[in-house]
Amino acid sequence: MKAATLSSFGTPDVLQVQERETPHAGPGEVRVRVKVAGVQPFDAAIRRGWAPPFLAVQPPAVPGNEFAGIVDQLGDRVTGVEIGTEVIGFSTLNAYAEYVVVPADQIVAKPAGMPWEVAGGFSGNGQGAHLALQAMGVGRGDTVLINAAAGALGSFAVQLAQRWGAARVIGTASPANHDYLRSLGAVPVEYGEGLVERVRAVAPDGVHAALDAAGPDALRACAELVKDRSRIRTMLSFEEAKELGIPLFGPGRSAARLQSLVDLYNEGGIGVHIRAAHPLAEAAEAHRAVELGHGRGKIVILVDHAS
Template sequence: MKAAALTSFGGPEVLELMDVAEPRAGEGQVRIRVRAAGVQHFDTGIRQGWAPPSVDLSFPVIPGNEFAGIVDEVGDGVAGVEVGAEVLGYSTLGSYAEHLVVPPDQFVPKPKSMPWEIAGGFTGAGQGAHMALQAMQVRPGDTVLISGAAGAFGTFSVQLALAWGAKRVIGTASEANHDYLRGLGAVPVTYGEGLVERVRAVAPDGVDAALDAAGPEALYASAELVEDRNRIRTMVSDEAAEELGIPALGPARSRDRLVELTGLYEQGKLDGLHLRATYPLERAGDAHRLIETGHGRGKIVLTLA
């Protein structure tokens, strides 16, 4: 099968379209014919040689942490999954390929109304936002600050906080993205120097919870604005979080989270993702170049026929 894979670590140029062995569904596994795969910063870390302790990066390495596709093989011992089912789900590696194999607890049915490109980039940002907001105990009536609100993760976080009943969501972004945030239902503010004062101006009653996807400066501002540091989380500023006594966000992706998120999508409470760009599989390196600029709104997705 074809895959965007690497045989050495380095820049985006090490991602090449190559022929690799096609996987088969073993006992307790399901094979997916991939239609779309989201691109994440996790994937760029893999490409550079970083991996969680439990992950083996033996070459060739196929990145890809989220996918949407069609079940085309069901292994022994798997019940309730049929060949031909349209699904979306998550993996640690392997989604930048025509096929991948996962256990059935790592995917859910794709909503019929959800386009393949949206489905391919749904699980990473969606589950990350769900984990963070749940850890922050976001609840009805809250005022929530989300720094870096215009990206794929931020977009999900804004929509999910509002779906859970937040009274007000304040999102930081460059001015070019302010209308976009208003369209999501957020109150936009410009990031950078003076952020604390700008947030207090639009939230005179205070901020109940804050989520940082922008960097340490935003996290320090969040610590000034939120009284209870247990209600602050960061996706990008681990050292600053340790310094400030802000709890870490542990990995806890699950099928149950995806069931809730796809249900909210079907109810019209999550519009899904703004697509920043789509690339064919052979241009995975270009997709990595774009995500590593750190600019722009929405999600980058690889598409397969």
């Protein structure tokens, strides 16, 4: 099979399409023929040489932790799934490939009306936003700050916070993305120096919870604005979070969580904007775009275009 593979750790150019052995489903696993894989900052961090404590990564390795495709092989003891089922799934690595093998409890059925590009970029950021807002206790009447709100995770978080009853959602973004945030129902404010004052101007009664996906400066602004630091989470600045006494983001992805998001999508309660879709051969370009920041919506890789 073809896969976008890390030849070493480093710049996006280390991602190159290579022939790799096609995996096979073991007991309790399914193999999925990947149609689309999502691209996340997590993948870019892996490419640069970072890894979470539970994961050991050595090149050659295939990044990618969210995907959509068609089940084409079942391992022993797998029930409730049929070959040919269109699915959305998650993994930790290996999604930038024509085939990926995952435990059968890491997939859910893809809605027939969901475009493949949306499905491929749905699981990672959707579950990340859901996990963070749940950990922050976001609920009815809250004023919530979302840093990097126009990005893929931020867009999910804005919509979920509103769905869960937040009275006001404030989103930071570059001015070019302010109309987009308004279309999601958020109050936009600009990044950069003076952020704390700008947020206080639109939320004079204070901010109850904040999610950061922008970086250390934005996280420090969250710490100034939110009295209860247990109601702050960051997706990026873990060392700064420790210094500030902010809880770290924990694991918790599951098929049940993903299914609840799919159900919400089916109800029209959440949408996904696709910023760009790159063929597998342009995985490096997809990483460059993710690392630029200030983008709107989701970047995905069209694995079917591997040739």
